[in-house]
Amino acid sequence: ISACLVGSEMCIRDRPGYFDLYCEAVREKGKEEPVIVEFTGGAHCCWTYRFYSEKTGKVMETVLYVGNGYDPQFQDINNDGIKEILSHDDRFDYFDELSHAASPFLPMVICWNGQTFSDCTQQFPKVTLNWVNQEITRVKKEGKQWETHQKLGVALGIFAASIRLGEREKGWERVSSFCPDECISWLKKYEPEITTIASTPRKFQ
Numbered sequence: 001i002s003a004c005l006v007g008s009e010m011c012i013r014d015r016p017g018y019f020d021l022y023c024e025a026v027r028e029k030g031k032e033e034p035v036i037v038e039f040t041g042g043a044h045c046c047w048t049y050r051f052y053s054e055k056t057g058k059v060m061e062t063v064l065y066v067g068n069g070y071d072p073q074f075q076d077i078n079n080d081g082i083k084e085i086l087s088h089d090d091r092f093d094y095f096d097e098l099s100h101a102a103s104p105f106l107p108m109v110i111c112w113n114g115q116t117f118s119d120c121t122q123q124f125p126k127v128t129l130n131w132v133n134q135e136i137t138r139v140k141k142e143g144k145q146w147e148t149h150q151k152l153g154v155a156l157g158i159f160a161a162s163i164r165l166g167e168r169e170k171g172w173e174r175v176s177s178f179c180p181d182e183c184i185s186w187l188k189k190y191e192p193e194i195t196t197i198a199s200t201p202r203k204f205q
Helices: 125-145 148-164 168-176 182-189 191-199
Strands: 018-024 033-039 047-055 058-067 073-075 084-089 106-112 117-119
Touching (some): 106 125, 106 148, 125 148, 148 168, 168 182, 182 191
Antiparallel strands (some): 033 047, 047 058, 073 084, 106 117
């Protein structure tokens, strides 16, 4: 960690689970800082991101609890010299009794806004669109072998992501292409709830 914070020392407490250490410029252009991605070791949950900076000779910790925000990637999407965090939105996990494995985890982009980290996914629609296209490709390759709950999960993800993109009608068309009856009726039943989640940025603790 001191490789990122020259002249500072810090200690990571022993915790169950595991963690990965990164050095990334996520808050200031060209200034890398330690980022710890910590997993509790639970069956499905949870992840915490810990960011460390140095101020007046002291190490400051910023903690971001992201639930099932697994396997983050650090990319400078808008080429401003500060990296965004590509993570996963877990708000549809176990939706209407879907299993964890069948639940969709939409892409989520996390940015530093000058004071805190926030969900800025809607500023980067290409990230969501690329994910939708990948899901559609997966449907074409594997969909015929899926059971109903798997189709529902994928349909939910594609429809929710389409709403986020402002493409609700395209969302219906995308789902109808592989699950025209059961998925459509199920999505219509929960459309208001899906719309609220898909249209609202994720709040972090």
